[in-house]
Amino acid sequence: MAVTLTYYGHATFVVHADGTRIVIDPFFAPNNPAAPAQATADTIDADFMVISHGHADHIADAVAIAQRTGCTVISNFEIVNWLANQGVEKTHPLHIGGGYSFPFGRVKLTIAHHGSGLPDGSYGGNPAGILIHFNDGTDVYFAGDTGLTYDMKLIGEAGGVDLAVLPIGDNFTMGPDDAVRAAQFVQAKRVIPIHYNTFPVIEQDPQAFARKLREEADIECVILQPGESLAL
Numbered sequence: 745m746a747v748t749l750t751y752y753g754h755a756t757f758v759v760h761a762d763g764t765r766i767v768i769d770p771f772f773a774p775n776n777p778a779a780p781a782q783a784t785a786d787t788i789d790a791d792f793m794v795i796s797h798g799h800a801d802h803i804a805d806a807v808a809i810a811q812r813t814g815c816t817v818i819s820n821f822e823i824v825n826w827l828a829n830q831g832v833e834k835t836h837p838l839h840i841g842g843g844y845s846f847p848f849g850r851v852k853l854t855i856a857h858h859g860s861g862l863p864d865g866s867y868g869g870n871p872a873g874i875l876i877h878f879n880d881g882t883d884v885y886f887a888g889d890t891g892l893t894y895d896m897k898l899i900g901e902a903g904g905v906d907l908a909v910l911p912i913g914d915n916f917t918m919g920p921d922d923a924v925r926a927a928q929f930v931q932a933k934r935v936i937p938i939h940y941n942t943f944p945v946i947e948q949d950p951q952a953f954a955r956k957l958r959e960e961a962d963i964e965c966v967i968l969q970p971g972e973s974l975a976l
Contacts, residue, residue: 746880746975746976747759747760747761747878747880747882747884747975747976748760748761748973748974748975748976749884749907749936749968749973749974749976750971750972750973751936751938751968751969751970751971751972751973751974752771752772752776752778752779752780752783752970752971753771753776753777753778753779753780753942753970754771754776754778754779754801754938754939754942755768755769755771755796755801755802755886755888755889755909755911755938755939756768756769756770756771756772756776756779756802757769757886757909758788758790759876759884761848761849761878761879761880761882762847762848762878762879762880764791764792764847764848765789765790765791765792766790766791766792766793766794766848767788767790767792767793767794767809767815768793768794768796768874768886769794769795769796769802769803769886769888770785770788770793770795770802770803770804770805770806770809771800771801771802771803771804771805772784772785772788772804772805775800775801775804775805776801776804776942777942777943778941778942778970779970780970780971783970783971784805785805785808785809785812786808786812788805788809789813790809790810790813790815791813791815791816792815792816792817792818792846792848793806793809793810793815793816793817793818794817794818794819794851794874794876794886795817795818795819795823796819796856796871796872796873796874796886796888796889797820797823797856797858797859797860797868797870797871797872797888797889798822798823798826798860798861798862798863798868798869798871799859799860799861799863799868799889800863801942802888802889803823803862803863804863806827806832807827807830807831807832810827810832810833810834811831811832811833814833814834815834816834816835816836816846817832817834817835817836818835818836818838818844818846818851819835819837819838819872820837820838820839820840820853820860820868820869820870820872821837821838821839821869822860822867822868822869823860823862823868823869824836824837825837826862826866826868838851838852838853839853839869839870839872840853840854840855840870840872841853841854841855843875848876848878848879849876849877849878849879850876850877851874851875851876852874852875852876852877853872853873853874853875854872854873854874854875854885854895854899855872855873855890855893855895856870856871856872856873856887856888856889856890856893857871857890857891857893858871858888858889858890858891858916858917859871871888871889871890872888873885873886873887873888873890874886874888875899875905882906882907882976883903883904883905883906883907884905884906884907884908884909884976885899885905885907885908885909885930885932886909887908887909887910887911887926888911889911889916889917889939890911890917890918891917891918891922892918892922892923892925892926892929894929896926896929896930897929897930899929899930899931900928900929900930900931903931904930904931904932904933905930905931905932905933906932906933906934906976907932907933907934907935907936907974907976908926908927908930908932908934908935908936909935909936909938910923910926910927910935910936910937910938911923911937911938911939911940912937912938912939912940912948912950912953913939913940913941913942913945913946913947913948914946914948915945915946916939916945916946917939917946919948920948920952920953920956921956923935923937923953923957924953924956924957924960924961927957927961927963928961928963932963933963933964934963934964934965934966935957935963935964935965935966936965936966936967936968936974937950937953937954937965937967950965950967951967953965954967
């Protein structure tokens with residue numbers, strides 16, 4: 745069964761793999777202005793959830809979805825403890841460089857350079873990227889919110905990834921130029937750009953990024969509109 749990713753705007757995805765639904769960085773409508781209006785914490789189903797860091801635009805709907813669906817939430821130790829204190833019952837803590845095998849595949853947290861303060865101002869531990877090796881052999885790298893890091897080369901040296909999900913918005917994360925280098929570092933076969941055009945300060949032209957990625961790195965860019973899906 746193919747791994748399918750559905751994009752909900754900003755940095756939020758629902759991944760279907762082996763009949764399992766995995767939510768990445770839950771930020772749905774109405775809080776997410778880019779998300780389809782019908783995609784809310786009341787309508788999204790999940791078996792697992794993976795959270796890269798504690799900022800509201802990546803965790804806003806985590807508690808509501810986890811409490812309603814009973815899904816297992818995977819994130820760093822500090823975030824899962826915070827979620828447990830909010831009434832989330834099923835969590836699995838990981839931390840940078842560590843991995844664990846779940847029914848859908850192996851999840852490993854990678855280095856990300858960013859912040860991770862939680863919505864109430866408490867400490868959210870270190871931000872992370874998310875590297876998932878799915879059971880069918882597909883490798884997907886969700887970079888999360890990060891600047892360009894030389895550590896990304898280690899992912900490429902380990903064999904690269906079928907898909908890299910990279911921020912291009914600049915200001916809070918790497919911009920288009922650094923995202924091209926990141927795609928090369930991780931030896932991505934394809935790239936989905938994220939974390940752009942949600943707010944004025946991160947406005948970017950994804951088509952210009954796609955041209956740059958093809959011309960400079962010979963890597964395919966898949967630009968998804970909110971609500972669209974990609975099967976790997």
